[in-house]
Structure formats: C-alpha cells, structure tokens
Amino acid sequence: MIVNPDLRIYTHPILEFKRGGEVTVFFEGKPFRAFEGEALAAAIYASGVNVFRISPVRGRPRGVFCMVGKCGSCMVRVDGVPMRSCVTSVRHDMKVERVSGLPDLSRYGRDVAREELDVDVLIIGGGPAGMASAEVLCGTDLETVLIDDQIRLGGQLIKQTHIFFGSRELFAGRRGFEIADDYNKRLSKCSNLKIITGTTVVGVFKEGVLAVGDNVLYLVRPKYVVVAAGAFENHLVFDNNDLPGVMGAGGAQTLMNVWGVKPGSEVLVIGSGNVGLIISYQLLQAGVNVKAVVEALPRIGGWFVHAAKIRRYGIPILTRHTILSVKGSERVEEAVIASVDENWNVVPGTEKAIKTDTVLLAVGLTPNTELLRQFGVAMKYIPDLGGLVPLRTRYMETSVENVFIAGDIAAIEEATTAFIEGWIAGYSILIKAYGEREDFIESREKYLRMLQEYRSAPVSEKVRRGWQLSLIS
Amino acid sequence: MEQVNVAIVGGGSTGLMAAYYLAKEGVRGIHVFESKYLGFGSTGRCAGGVRSSFASNVHVTLMRESIRNWLRLKEEVEGLEFIQDGYLWLLTTEELVELHRRLAAYQNSLGVPTRMLSAEEVGELVPLARSDVLAALYDPTAGKASPIKFVWAMRKKLMELGVNIHEYTFVRGIRASGGKARSLVVDESNEVRVDDHVLIAAGVWSKELSRDLGVEIPIKKDPHHLLVTDKYSPFLRPLVIHKESGSYVVQHETGSILVGAEFPVPEDDTSLRYGYLRKAVTIMSRYFPQILSAELLRVWVGYYEVTPDHHPIVDVLPGYENVLIATGFSGHGYMMAPIVGEEITSMMLDGRPKLAETNELRLERFDEGKLLKESAIFG
Numbered sequence: 001m002i003v004n005p006d007l008r009i010y011t012h013p014i015l016e017f018k019r020g021g022e023v024t025v026f027f028e029g030k031p032f033r034a035f036e037g038e039a040l041a042a043a044i045y046a047s048g049v050n051v052f053r054i055s056p057v058r059g060r061p062r063g064v065f066c067m068v069g070k071c072g073s074c075m076v077r078v079d080g081v082p083m084r085s086c087v088t089s090v091r092h093d094m095k096v097e098r099v100s101g102l103p104d105l106s107r108y109g110r111d112v113a114r115e116e117l118d119v120d121v122l123i124i125g126g127g128p129a130g131m132a133s134a135e136v137l138c139g140t141d142l143e144t145v146l147i148d149d150q151i152r153l154g155g156q157l158i159k160q161t162h163i164f165f166g167s168r169e170l171f172a173g174r175r176g177f178e179i180a181d182d183y184n185k186r187l188s189k190c191s192n193l194k195i196i197t198g199t200t201v202v203g204v205f206k207e208g209v210l211a212v213g214d215n216v217l218y219l220v221r222p223k224y225v226v227v228a229a230g231a232f233e234n235h236l237v238f239d240n241n242d243l244p245g246v247m248g249a250g251g252a253q254t255l256m257n258v259w260g261v262k263p264g265s266e267v268l269v270i271g272s273g274n275v276g277l278i279i280s281y282q283l284l285q286a287g288v289n290v291k292a293v294v295e296a297l298p299r300i301g302g303w304f305v306h307a308a309k310i311r312r313y314g315i316p317i318l319t320r321h322t323i324l325s326v327k328g329s330e331r332v333e334e335a336v337i338a339s340v341d342e343n344w345n346v347v348p349g350t351e352k353a354i355k356t357d358t359v360l361l362a363v364g365l366t367p368n369t370e371l372l373r374q375f376g377v378a379m380k381y382i383p384d385l386g387g388l389v390p391l392r393t394r395y396m397e398t399s400v401e402n403v404f405i406a407g408d409i410a411a412i413e414e415a416t417t418a419f420i421e422g423w424i425a426g427y428s429i430l431i432k433a434y435g436e437r438e439d440f441i442e443s444r445e446k447y448l449r450m451l452q453e454y455r456s457a458p459v460s461e462k463v464r465r466g467w468q469l470s471l472i473s
Numbered sequence: 474m475e476q477v478n479v480a481i482v483g484g485g486s487t488g489l490m491a492a493y494y495l496a497k498e499g500v501r502g503i504h505v506f507e508s509k510y511l512g513f514g515s516t517g518r519c520a521g522g523v524r525s526s527f528a529s530n531v532h533v534t535l536m537r538e539s540i541r542n543w544l545r546l547k548e549e550v551e552g553l554e555f556i557q558d559g560y561l562w563l564l565t566t567e568e569l570v571e572l573h574r575r576l577a578a579y580q581n582s583l584g585v586p587t588r589m590l591s592a593e594e595v596g597e598l599v600p601l602a603r604s605d606v607l608a609a610l611y612d613p614t615a616g617k618a619s620p621i622k623f624v625w626a627m628r629k630k631l632m633e634l635g636v637n638i639h640e641y642t643f644v645r646g647i648r649a650s651g652g653k654a655r656s657l658v659v660d661e662s663n664e665v666r667v668d669d670h671v672l673i674a675a676g677v678w679s680k681e682l683s684r685d686l687g688v689e690i691p692i693k694k695d696p697h698h699l700l701v702t703d704k705y706s707p708f709l710r711p712l713v714i715h716k717e718s719g720s721y722v723v724q725h726e727t728g729s730i731l732v733g734a735e736f737p738v739p740e741d742d743t744s745l746r747y748g749y750l751r752k753a754v755t756i757m758s759r760y761f762p763q764i765l766s767a768e769l770l771r772v773w774v775g776y777y778e779v780t781p782d783h784h785p786i787v788d789v790l791p792g793y794e795n796v797l798i799a800t801g802f803s804g805h806g807y808m809m810a811p812i813v814g815e816e817i818t819s820m821m822l823d824g825r826p827k828l829a830e831t832n833e834l835r836l837e838r839f840d841e842g843k844l845l846k847e848s849a850i851f852g
Contacts, residue, residue: 056704056728072703081766082705082766082768101706102704102705102706102707102728103705103706104705104706104708105705105706105708105763105764105766105767106763106765106766112765202769203745203747203750203769203772204745205744205745205746205747205750205772206742206744206745206746206747207746207747207748208747210747210750212769219747374745
C-alpha cells in the first residue's frame with residue numbers, strides 16, 4: 001500500500017475532478033499513486049514531492065513554477081528522457097528521476113513521424129482568442145488547423161472558476177472552464193477544423209511553420225495565420241525567489257483548478273491585480289489558508305468586487321508592501337515582507353516574517369511574441385500593453401500580410417477581449433478569402449464596436465492608450 | 474567634434490581582439506564602434522570552433538599561432554573559455570580518407586600534430602551509432618570557445634583596459650584626404666576625428682565602407698544556418714564534422730549543443746530553412762541519436778564573408794596609409810581573431826605584421842591572380 005501525503009482536492013464547491021483509473025509511478029525509486037490523465041508534475045506534487053530538479057550551476061533545488069511548460073523548472077527524467085513534467089501525462093509504471101545538474105540526453109533516438117499540412121488557415125494557440133477565430137471559420141470551406149501546446153484545449157479558461165459578467169454574448173453567468181468545455185465540444189464537430197494539442201509551434205521557416213509533438217513533426221503551409229499564443233507570467237526579484245513553493249499564480253491555478261491539487265497549505269499572494277485577488281478566493285474555495293495579499297502600490301490593483309469578496313473572509317490586503325525574501329531548505333517555510341515608501345524604498349524596521357509554505361506571484365504577464373518576430377512582424381515596446389507587442393491594424397492584421405493576432409499576445413487584457421479579437425481576426429480572414437461580403441463586414445463591425453465598448457471602462461485606460469500607439473493602417 | 478586615436482569599426486571578434494592587443498601595447502584612445510551590440514554579427518552567430526587543421530600554409534600557420542593566443546587569452550581574460558577538446562573529421566569514402574591522410578602529413582610538416590584514426594580508434598574516442606566511418610582525421614590542438622562567453626569576457630576586459638566601446642553607433646562612412654583617413658561619419662551626421670588609425674573589421678559590411686573610399690573588396694555574403702538546443706550534461710567532447718556532407722556538431726561547456734550543415738542559399742536570403750534543420754539533424758543523429766532527445770531552442774542565420782580563395786584580407790587599404798582592413802574570413806574569423814588582432818597591432822605600431830604568412834593576405838592578390846588554395850572547409 002502506498003502512503004504519502006495527499007494534496008488532492010476531493011470536494012470543491014464548484015469543480016468536480018474526474019480522475020481516471022489509479023496507476024503507479026515511481027519517483028526516485030519510490031512508488032506514488034497517480035491517476036490516468038493527470039499531468040505528471042501534478043501527480044507527484046500532490047504526494048509531497050517539492051524538489052523536481054537541482055539547478056546546474058549553483059545546485060539549487062527547483063520545483064514547479066509555471067505548470068504550463070514554459071519555464072523548465074519541473075524537468076525530470078522519464079524513463080531516461082528529460083521532460084517537463086507539467087506537460088507530460090502519467091503512464092502506469094513510469095520511472096521518474098530527479099534531474100541533478102544538467103539532464104542527460106537519452107542514449108536512444110526517438111521515432112518521429114512527419115506530417116505536412118497544406119491548409120488555408122493555421123491558428124496558433126487554443127485559448128479564448130484562438131478558439132474564437134476557429135469558431136468563426138468553423139463550417140466554412142477554409143481548411144483550418146489549430147495547434148496548442150497544452151494537454152487540454154482552452155488556454156487559461158480551463159482553470160478559471162469565477163463567473164464572467166457582462167452580456168450573454170460575452171458569456172455572462174458562465175465560468176471559464178465551462179466556456180472551454182462548450183468550445184471543446186462545438187469545435188470538435190467542425191469538419192473543416194483539425195485540432196492538434198500537446199504540440200508546440202517552434203519555428204517559422206521559409207518552407208512552412210514547424211510544430212513539434214511527442215512523436216510527430218508537423219510542417220504546416222498555411223495561407224493565413226492567427227497567432228494567439230497568449231502570454232507568460234512575470235517573475236519578481238527577491239532573495240531565494242527560486243525556492244520550491246514560490247510559484248506563478250497561474251501555475252498554482254493550473255495545479256488547483258485543472259488537476260485538483262492544492263499548491264500548499266498556507267499561501268502568501270504577491271500582487272493585488274485581478275489575478276492575485278481571484279486566486280486568493282479560489283484558494284479559499286479549495287480549503288487553503290491565505291495569509292495575506294501583498295501589494296507594492298498604494299491601491300488595490302484589481303476590481304472592487306474581487307477585493308471585497310476576499311476581505312469578507314478576513315484576508316488582509318497589505319498595500320505599500322513588498323516581499324524581501326523567502327527562507328526554507330527544500331521548500332518555502334517563511335517569507336519576509338516589509339513596507340515601502342512612495343519611492344518604492346523599503347522602510348527600515350518594518351520587516352516582518354510570515355510563516356507560510358507557498359508564495360504565489362501575481363505580478364503581471366508578458367506577451368509571448370517570439371513567433372511573431374520569426375514571421376518578421378514589426379514590433380514596438382509599449383509598456384501599457386505589456387511590453388514588446390506587434391503593430392496591428394484595427395482588423396487584427398500585423399505588418400506582415402495575412403498574419404493576424406488576437407488576445408494577450410497583442411495586449412495584456414483578459415478572456416473577454418481575447419474572444420472579441422479572435423472573432424475579429426476570424427472575420428478578417430473570411431473577408432480576405434471570400435471578398436468583402438456584406439454579412440462578414442457587418443459581423444466584424446459589430447465586434448469592433450463591442451471591443452470599443454468593452455474598453456471604454458476606466459480600468460481599460462492603459463490599454464486604450466497603448467492601443468493607439470500600436471495601430472497601423 | 475570628438476577625437477579618437479584609433480577607431481575600430483566593428484564590435485565582433487576581430488575588432489575586439491585588435492582593441493585588446495593594442496591596449497596591451499599601451500595604446501590610448503582606442504574606440505570600438507558597433508552598429509548594434511557587441512557580437513551581433515558573425516561572431517555571435519558562429520559555432521565557436523577553433524582549429525588549425527587546414528589545407529593551406531597560411532591558414533595552418535596563422536591558426537597554429539592563433540591557438541597559442543587562445544590558450545594565453547584563457548589565462549589573461551577572466552570568463553573567456555577555450556577548451557582544447559579537438560576536432561574529429563569523420564571520413565566516409567576512400568577518396569576522403571586518402572585526401573586527409575595527405576592533409577595530416579602536410580599539417581604535421583607545419584608543426585600541427587593531427588593524426589589519422591582508424592574506425593576502431595574513432596569509436597574509442599567518440600562512440601558512434603553508425604558504422605560507415607572508414608577513418609577520421611583528429612586534430613588534438615583544436616577546441617571550442619563559446620562566442621557568448623567570449624563577447625562578455627572581452628567587453629569587461631576591454632573596459633578595464635580603458636577601451637571605449639560605442640554600441641548602437643553606426644559608422645556611415647570614412648572621410649579621407651591626402652591619402653589618409655581623417656574622420657568617421659557616425660550615425661546621422663556626427664563627425665569623429667581620427668588621429669592615428671582606422672581598422673575596418675565590420676564583416677560583410679566592410680565592403681560598403683571600403684567602396685566609400687573607392688576600394689572594391691571581393692567579398693560575398695554567404696548565409697549559413699545554425700541551431701542550438703537546451704543544455705544537457707556533456708555527451709561529446711570534440712567538435713565532430715561529417716566531411717562528406719559538411720555537417721557538424723559541437724557541445725559547449727555550458728551544455729548547449731550546436732548543429733550545422735552545408736545548406737547553400739542565395740546571398741541575400743536570410744530566411745530560416747527547414748531543409749537545413751532536417752539535413753543537419755538527420756545526418757548528425759545517425760551518428761549521435763542522442764541529439765533527437767534534445768529540445769531545440771533556436772535556429773538562426775549568420776554570414777560567412779567569403780573571398781574568392783576562402784582566405785581573409787588583412788592589409789592596409791590601398792591608397793590610405795592609416796586605414797587597415799581585416800575581413801573576408803570565409804567562416805573562420807572568430808577562430809583567427811586572436812592572431813589577427815595581434816598582427817593588426819604590429820601593422821599599426823611597427824608598420825608590418827610579425828608573420829610572413831600574414832603578408833600573403835594582401836588585397837592585391839586578387840588582382841594579380843595569385844589566389845591561395847584551401848580545401849578543408851565545411852559548414
């Protein structure tokens with residue numbers, strides 16, 4: 001019998017975790033319980049494994065951080081092959097080893113099939129923006145392929161449990177994971193759409209766009225492209241910020257809401273934007289103790305409704321505070337925070353130690369634009385939109401003809417605007433492919449108005465400002 | 474107007490090495506001008522291989538001396554890496570074996586201790602998954618030097634030595650009168666007075682600068698691809714070349730693996746080619762299937778600046794006594810930079826290089842039809 005600590009969530013007010021059959025995986029020779037369909041990182045983390053690898057240069061312990069295959073912090077060797085455990089599904093009897101220093105290459109090659117796809121449209125990214133474009137193209141005779149690097153389609157939606165508000169067309173009253181489920185079902189019925197998950201688009205070559213899956217290499221030659229690759233989480237500088245237990249808020253959300261695994265038992269959240277506030281509430285729902293939310297600005301960054309909710313539960317939101325360090329051997333045991341003055345300097349004597357095993361960073365996102373640069377798209381540094389972003393027409397076309405963008409890759413916003421931009425990009429492609437048909441133009445104008453309306457709120461001021469700087473005609 | 478003593482145009486390996494040896498000789502007022510950032514051009518894009526196993530007297534001799542300098546630099550410059558793990562030329566046809574047998578004898582006669590290895594000896598040095606290798610040429614004095622580490626280490630060292638580095642500073646032209654360069658035109662219209670020397674070490678862009686002074690340099694841009702993987706524990710020490718296909722693989726001390734292959738494309742086509750990637754990986758993974766389990770990080774294109782005889786031009790620019798040019802390295806500029814930098818320093822300070830072989834790198838050889846010969850080229 002296997003007895004390990006178990007961080008899995010079995011009862012949840014909103015989510016129901018459908019786990020597959022029980023299997024056994026071996027980590028460092030010890031058996032661990034896992035369930036079919038689970039991500040390997042989630043499975044062993046749930047059983048109390050903190051240290052996944054030892055860093056190559058300074059020999060520091062590393063654990064899960066992003067949970068979406070972007071950071072490499074959770075790399076392990078699976079049956080001798082180095083892999084990011086957060087994007088690897090468990091298999092019965094898997095032999096998993098900690099990577100100490102640099103990982104060894106497998107001594108054996110792997111058989112890789114090659115597939116060449118001549119299509120009308122390639123959509124890169126299966127989050128809200130990419131799914132929205134696919135939705136518009138669904139049922140037309142434009143042969144479309146959507147490629148996503150995650151195990152499940154839906155981008156960040158699959159871990160969003162809060163209720164969307166606004167209009168019905170914009171999913172009011174529904175939760176993110178439900179929207180993702182709906183889209184999964186609907187898109188799977190589109191005869192002109194091929195969905196490829198677990199596959200990363202790695203490069204843009206003259207001969208086509210290269211995507212790499214576990215055992216297949218795809219070379220895609222599209223006429224039109226929608227790049228909806230989203231964004232990645234920012235890190236923050238403080239002492240020991242690589243210690244296991246320090247995690248991206250999005251990473252923790254994936255663990256908790258996708259895989260049903262608590263990120264820790266006591267959590268300190270850094271950043272009071274919507275992500276920081278929402279994750280705090282979700283932690284409470286999962287039965288995790290939230291110690292405080294720390295915010296360097298004098299004001300709470302996110303929406304009042306979200307802040308009010310967590311305050312009702314007595315969670316302090318400490319504005320004008322920052323994190324200085326975390327301490328612990330194999331995992332965070334304590335965090336030190338302090339007040340900052342109006343010039344962001346630490347006020348001496350205000351340092352305070354907080355006992356906690358987890359620190360979640362909700363300190364913003366950066367657009368994931370590497371592929372756009374490979375397409376040769378003109379870029380500009382616009383901090384209001386999240387950093388280096390592509391220039392675009394109001395119809396979401398970049399400076400490179402027939403290369404479109406939508407969602408966080410264009411500007412850090414949220415799911416709703418990502419959907420609208422995805423629809424706009426989709427209609428722009430229809431108009432290019434079929435000519436200026438009135439119904440297409442009308443639909444696109446409708447979504448352009450919707451976007452403008454949505455962004456007229458005071459919270460969108462930064463995006464409005466940045467958007468003007470990013471527009472080309 | 475600003476004033477400099479020595480203006481070096483180009484912040485690649487050649488320019489940085491010239492600055493280093495000049496500064497070591499006590500020259501003051503050295504300024505390096507780089508249109509982007511140090512190492513942006515061919516230096517930062519090369520594989521970092523260093524070898525003297527060439528087929529011409531000039532190349533073998535210069536590289537033999539350059540490797541001596543690499544070994545000294547490793548002691549003199551903190552953070553600079555040069556690892557003498559050798560080059561291994563895998564030979565898969567009888568013709569290649571015979572050719573390299575003769576090459577080894579020639580290299581030995583010039584003091585470079587290369588030697589032929591039997592298929593069995595190759596297997597002991599580097600286990601291969603495929604058995605079509607008949608023999609190999611092994612160059613134990615060759616090695617590898619990470620270009621990224623080189624650039625960072627040299628930046629720091631040069632700043633300590635008082636060299637001025639101007640990045641994102643574009644030299645548009647050189648103004649000359651009376652057979653001497655007098656100033657540089659920098660960025661839009663700034664003029665920088667030059668009191669002593671100008672070195673043109675701007676890789677493929679050297680052609681435009683020389684043309685501006687009425688001198689035509691016979692170099693052509695030759696784009697070459699390279700890829701780098703994530704970092705892995707050491708699996709391969711020497712740089713290994715599959716001579717028949719012109720493909721190669723090297724693993725740096727950092728753990729990164731670089732794989733190159735000959736894949737000719739037009740002069741101005743810098744688009745990335747999947748054909749290259751496929752060729753490089755297919756051929757090298759036959760010998761090292763491990764490569765297939767590595768994560769690909771990046772593919773890029775960099776220029777070889779190629780002369781008609783694949784040898785560089787290291788010379789005083791004809792008609793301009795204080796302008797020197799060092800370009801046309803045809804894919805070997807980085808490995809040669811330590812000796813070329815030292816020779817440039819001699820040419821500036823003593824009026825002539827130290828080695829007779831450097832004199833053979835004059836520009837006039839192309840007009841006179843006295844081309845040098847080289848066959849040991851790949852990538």
